Amino acid sequence: MEIVSSMPPDSPRVRGAFLTVICILTFIGSGWGIIKSITRYAGADTIAALASEAIKDAGANVEEQNARSFAKLLMNSAAESLNADNIRKSAIFEFLSNILTLGGAILMWNRKKIGFYMYIAGILVLIAVPFAMGRLLGAIGASFIGFIGVVFIVMYAVNLKYMNK
Numbered sequence: 001m002e003i004v005s006s007m008p009p010d011s012p013r014v015r016g017a018f019l020t021v022i023c024i025l026t027f028i029g030s031g032w033g034i035i036k037s038i039t040r041y042a043g044a045d046t047i048a049a050l051a052s053e054a055i056k057d058a059g060a061n062v063e064e065q066n067a068r069s070f071a072k073l074l075m076n077s078a079a080e081s082l083n084a085d086n087i088r089k090s091a092i093f094e095f096l097s098n099i100l101t102l103g104g105a106i107l108m109w110n111r112k113k114i115g116f117y118m119y120i121a122g123i124l125v126l127i128a129v130p131f132a133m134g135r136l137l138g139a140i141g142a143s144f145i146g147f148i149g150v151v152f153i154v155m156y157a158v159n160l161k162y163m164n165k
Contacts, residue, residue: 123149
């Protein structure tokens with residue numbers, strides 16, 4: 001007895017469980033990132049004012065303790081990068097990155113391989129922008145988030161076999 005399938009031979013039959021899990025994690029993470037970037041953009045003036053006060057206080061402590069030059073470098077970087085305009089620019093790029101990763105995850109959920117490349121583009125935006133803006137603190141944060149993004153890229157790459165062209 002021969003079993004006949006109505007699906008093309010190169011088409012995967014189901015989405016793998018692991019692909020399902022990492023897509024759901026991306027939905028949550030990217031959705032939260034979109035919300036966070038919108039609130040950061042909307043509250044940029046308030047965030048900048050609060051950050052300015054905190055940096056002044058911390059700067060005084062750094063001066064009192066004769067801190068090393070790296071601590072002073074971090075303080076100067078924070079002071080430069082936490083103004084309202086830079087916060088808004090950063091929020092826009094974070095929003096774009098999260099839209100790309102969310103869109104990529106939705107496509108991969110639907111087993112479309114193009115979503116994988118869209119996801120990679122979102123991670124590259126997230127990593128590259130703080131470096132391009134010349135922000136030390138942002139670059140440190142982007143390195144950590146970029147590491148997580150690369151881990152997810154590898155996990156998605158392992159699941160490309162479940163996706164259609």
